[in-house]
Amino acid sequence: MTEKTTHFGFQDVPEGEKAGRVRGVFGSVASKYDVMNDAMSFGIHRVWKDAMMDWLAPRPGQRLLDVAGGTGDISFRFLKRAGHGHATVLDLTEPMLVEGRKRAEAAAMADSLDWVAGDAMALPFENNSFDVYTISFGIRNVTRPQEALNEAFRVLKPGGRLMVLEFSQIPNDLMQRAYDLYSFNIIPRMGQAIAGDRDSYQYLVESIRKFPDQETFLGMVRTAGFENAKYRNLSMGIACLHSGWKI
Ligand SMILES: C[S@@+](CC[C@H](N)C(=O)[O-])C[C@H]1O[C@@H](n2cnc3c(N)ncnc32)[C@H](O)[C@@H]1O
Numbered sequence: 530m531t532e533k534t535t536h537f538g539f540q541d542v543p544e545g546e547k548a549g550r551v552r553g554v555f556g557s558v559a560s561k562y563d564v565m566n567d568a569m570s571f572g573i574h575r576v577w578k579d580a581m582m583d584w585l586a587p588r589p590g591q592r593l594l595d596v597a598g599g600t601g602d603i604s605f606r607f608l609k610r611a612g613h614g615h616a617t618v619l620d621l622t623e624p625m626l627v628e629g630r631k632r633a634e635a636a637a638m639a640d641s642l643d644w645v646a647g648d649a650m651a652l653p654f655e656n657n658s659f660d661v662y663t664i665s666f667g668i669r670n671v672t673r674p675q676e677a678l679n680e681a682f683r684v685l686k687p688g689g690r691l692m693v694l695e696f697s698q699i700p701n702d703l704m705q706r707a708y709d710l711y712s713f714n715i716i717p718r719m720g721q722a723i724a725g726d727r728d729s730y731q732y733l734v735e736s737i738r739k740f741p742d743q744e745t746f747l748g749m750v751r752t753a754g755f756e757n758a759k760y761r762n763l764s765m766g767i768a769c770l771h772s773g774w775k776i
Contacts, residue, residue: 535672538735547672548648552622554729555599559624561724563600568723569716569730577763578602578665581694581770584761587611591660594619594684596649596677597667601629601642603694607663608641617643617659619652649677657686665694669740678753685775691755695746696737697762697769704765712737743769 532543537550558565566574581603587593587610595604598618608616620626626644633639647653649664649671662681671677681691699705712734720730741749743760746769750758755773762769 536736536739538732538739544672548621551670554732555620555622556624557726558720558724558729559600559622559628561726562625562628563602565720565724565730568719573764574602574666577694577768577770578606580761580763581663581665581692582606582610584770584772585610585661585663585690585692587614587661589613591615592658593617593661593663594652594654594659596652596662596664596681597621597670598663598665599625599629599667601632603663603665604629604642605632605636605638607661608638613641615641615643617645617654619645619647619649621646621648650680652680652684654684656683658684660686660689662689662691663694666696668693668695669736674741675749675752678749678755682754682775687775689775691750691771691773691775693746693750693771695769695771696740697746697766698740698742699766700762701765708767709738743771746771 534541535544535547537547587607589612591611591614593607593616595616595618598604598620601618604616604618608614623646630644633642662685668674668677699708716734717727717731721727747758747760750771750773756776758773760769760771
C-alpha cells in the first residue's frame with residue numbers, strides 16, 4: 530500500500546516524513562529565529578502576539594500549554610499579563626526550546642516555565658490538565674492539524690480556552706498579490722542574508738499559502754468540539770486569531 534502524502538510547502542511528501550523535515554527547518558533557524566521574526570515582519574509579529582494576549586486576557590494562577598511554543602514568545606507574554614501562573618512550552622524541535630530556556634533564564638522567569646519536547650498530535654499530558662492552550666505560527670507545520678486541535682480539546686479543562694495565531698488568507702485579491710510578491714521574493718533572500726538559510730524561509734512562505742482560509746479553519750476548530758468559536762483578522766487577514774472554548 531502506498532503511504533499517504535501531505536504537503537511540505539509546495540512539495541508533496543509521505544506523511545511520515547513531514548515532522549522530520551519540519552524539525553530540520555526549525556533546528557536550522559533556531560539561533561536566528563527571533564532576529565528573523567523581527568526582520569521579516571518589521572516587528573509586526575509582536576503586535577499580533579500582543580493582540581492575542583488582549584483577546585485571551587490571561588488571569589492570575591492559570592496554567593498555559595503553549596504548543597509549538599518555540600523560543601517562548603507567547604508564554605513570556607502570558608506570564609507577564611497573568612501576574613503569576615505557569616506555562617508549559619511544548620515543541621517538536623529541541624534547539625528552539627534551548628533558545629527559549631536561555632531567554633527564560635535571562636528574564637529570571639525560569640521557575641514559572643517547563644520545556645517539553647513533543648508533537649502537537651500526541652500530547653504527553655493527561656485529559657483536562659490546562660486552563661489555556663495556545664499555538665502561535667505552529668499549526669500550519671503540523672502534519673494533521675485536525676489531530677492537533679482534537680488533542681487541544683482533550684488536554685484542556687472544561688471551561689478551558691483555545692487560541693490559535695496563524696498566517697491566513699487576505700480576502701482582497703490585489704492585496705494578496707502584493708503580499709505574495711513580497712513574501713516569495715524578499716523573505717527567502719532575507720533568510721539567506723540573515724540566517725544563511727534560503728530553503729527554510731522558502732518553506733515558510735510556501736506553507737503559509739497551503740494553510741486553510743479563516744472559515745475552513747473555523748470549521749476545524751468546531752469539529753474538534755470547541756464552542757463559541759470565532760476568529761479575528763489581523764492586518765487585513767495576513768494573520769488571524771481563532772478562539773474556542775471547551776464547555
Ligand atoms: C514559526 S515557529 C513558532 C514559534 C512560536 N510559537 C512563535 O510564535 O514565535 C513554529 C514552531 O512549531 C514547531 N512545530 C512544528 N510542528 C510541530 C509539531 N507537530 N508539534 C510541536 N511543535 C511543532 C516548530 O518546531 C517551531 O518551533
